[in-house]
Amino acid sequence: MSVLDKLKQMLKGHEDQAGKGVDKAGDFVDDRTQGKYSGQVDTAQDKLKEQFGRDQDQPPQS
Numbered sequence: 001m002s003v004l005d006k007l008k009q010m011l012k013g014h015e016d017q018a019g020k021g022v023d024k025a026g027d028f029v030d031d032r033t034q035g036k037y038s039g040q041v042d043t044a045q046d047k048l049k050e051q052f053g054r055d056q057d058q059p060p061q062s
Helices: 003-011 015-032 038-053
Strands: none
Touching (some): 015 038
């Protein structure tokens, strides 16, 4: 079992809290880098939210 699978299992039922944590971490990185990498940070936030927020039984959304 991969680390990502373990995280998904731990966060199941707490998708809202995981999304808030991802937002907070992204805002911290933006603040520390003075927005230099905001595009990359936003992309990473979206991908993480998609991974953690999606139920494992549902297919990925396009």
